[in-house]
Amino acid sequence: MLRVATSQLYRQAGNAIGDRQTAVSKLQQQLTTGKRLLEPADDPVGSARLMTLNGEMGRYDQYQRNIDSATGRLNTEESALGDAGDVLQRARVLTIQANNDTLNAENRGHIAAEIRQLHAQLVSLGNAQDGSGEYLFGGFQSQTAPFAPDSANPQQIAYRGDGGQRLAQTGPTSTLAVGDPGNEVFQVDSADPTKGLFATLDRLATTLETAPATLHADLGTALQEIDSGLDNLNGIQAKVGVRLQALENQGYTNSDFSLHLQQTISEVGDLDYAEAITQLSRETLGLQVAQQSFMRVQNLSLFNYMN
Incomplete structure (x- = not known):
């Protein structure tokens, strides 16, 4: 015993x-x-809630990454649109200067040469890329330069992208466009490359180089098309500005909710x-x-x- x-x-x-x-x-x-909870058995109910809260926090972290990426992309687009507007403004000034009977062929030839340079700059802006190397104005076709010489007529610039508009998930119920298709931005008809801003500048340079009998009328038409293009660019740039403001506001909303989530996670698990x-x-x-x-x-x- x-x-x-x-x-x-x-x-x-x-x-x-x-x-x-x-x-x-x-x-x-x-x-x-x-951490108070080292394993689920420590508090099964609390652990389950903590898993749900952490999953929600992960989603909000992803929303913020989406907002950061979209903000960078839209800022780049806004800059490209502003530069394109500057190109058209310069083309407008040159068109008005050229519509003067005191100019001779040599004078108009110099203006035409600058218009050609502006044309090349505008094409380059149409093929602008974001920080990750994706093309801004290709729609869903973001891996290929959207603007290139037309195979049937190399003098014309054709649109190789599509009309798609990429969206970013910025919150539980909010999405936002993070780009604009190039055919809308530069008024290019995918089926007819003789239409659009590139074609306008090309015809303007040719008009100044050849000085046809319809010179003044052609310059007047070019001026109207440039003004239409400027209005279109300004309208799209305004939309981009609205989207950037919406991203900023959504970021604040997400940040507030993430802070609330973090506090709750701390209460449950810390x-x-x-x-x-x-x-x-x-x-x-x-x-x-x-x-x-x-x-x-x-x-x-x-x-x-x-x-």
Whole structure:
């Protein structure tokens, strides 16, 4: 009986030490990580809620990445549209200058040469790329330059993109366009490259180079087309500005909600350091007591009882 009792005491003391060591180790790990829940078994309901909250936080992080990417892309588009407007403004000034009977063929030839340069600049702007190397004005065809010489008539610039408009998910229920197809921006008819701003500048240069009998009428037509192109660019640029403002506003909304989520995650999963330190002190003391008890049981033997 004495041997059995001693064995039981030995096991009980050993189990007590093991339980205390586990508790101390867990508290130390909690204090190191700052997390109250180290595994689902610690709090099944809290762990499930924490998983849901972290998933929601991950989605809002993705929304912010989408906003950052869209903002960069739209800023680049806005800059390209502004530069394209500057090109057309210069072409407009040159067209008005050229519509003067005091100019001779050489004078008009110089103006035509500058118009050709403006034409090349406008094509380059039509093939502008964002920070990741994707073409801004190709619609969904963002990996290929949208504007290139027409295969049937190399003098004309054809549109190789499509009419697609990419969208970015910026919030749980909000999406926003992050680009504009080039055929709309530069008024190019995909089926007829003789229409659009590139064709206008090309015809304008040719008119100045050849000085036809209809020179003044042709320059007047070119001026009307340039003004129409400027109005169109200004309208699209205004839409881009509205989108950029919407992105900024959505970013603020997302940030506020993310802060709320983070606070809730902290309430559910973060450790109360003061309480944990107090508990660690209690468990450490309990471990010391258990170890002392174990040592006393270990020193017991049948001979102690026989004496």
